[in-house]
Amino acid sequence: MQPAALHITLIQKGDAGAFEALYHRFYKKLCYFVDQLIHDSAVAEEVVADTLNKCYRLRERFGDLDAVEAFCRVTCRNAAYDHLRAQKRVHVRKEELTLLQEQEERLEFERTALHALIEAETMKRLHDEINKLPQRRREVIQLYYLQNLRTEEIAEKLQITTATVHKTRQMALEQLKNVFTEKNILASLAALLIRPFL
Secondary structure (H helix, E strand, O other), rough: HHHHHHHHHHHHHOHHHHHHHHHHHHHHHHHHHHHHHHHHHHHHHHHHHHHHHHHHHOOHHHOHHHHHHHHHHHHHHHHHHHHHHHHHHHHHHHHHHHHHHHHHHHHHHHHHHHHHHHHHHHHHHHHHHHOOHHHHHHHHHHHHHHHOOOHHHHHHHHHOHHHHHHHHHHHHHHHHHHHHHHHHHHHHHHHHOHHHHH
């Protein structure tokens, strides 16, 4: 019996020493082979270790060392190509995600800028219309919405009752509502004026 045949026979029987010798015989050569394909030595070592473990599980199927080596090279090559395909998919997905994130950020910036522009224009129109209100209505609206005073504080400051503050505020809001309804900008004001009655 030839030494190679004896060696493969021991491998087929699961002899740990024979398989360790086989491992040392192919490991570095296969690692170099895989690393040349994927350019990542850590992954190459993983692929080779997995391949040699698979070789051990299938040890009874091999007739000689050439068959073992051929199996290992083909299995390593296929695993390396699978790794490259997976890396390419990950890279493509990352590029797609980056592109989507950039588009989302651009849209969010445009929405924010547009909202700020609309808000600024609406606030300018609102201030213009508030300044056109009769004096008492103007004072109540400015104190309530612009200075954030409570109804009681406004009543004390203007030396009127809280009921008068409520009524004056309602009349001022009704007047502003009519003006803005005519000018078709009531919807944008609604978001700015919504505040619970205190």
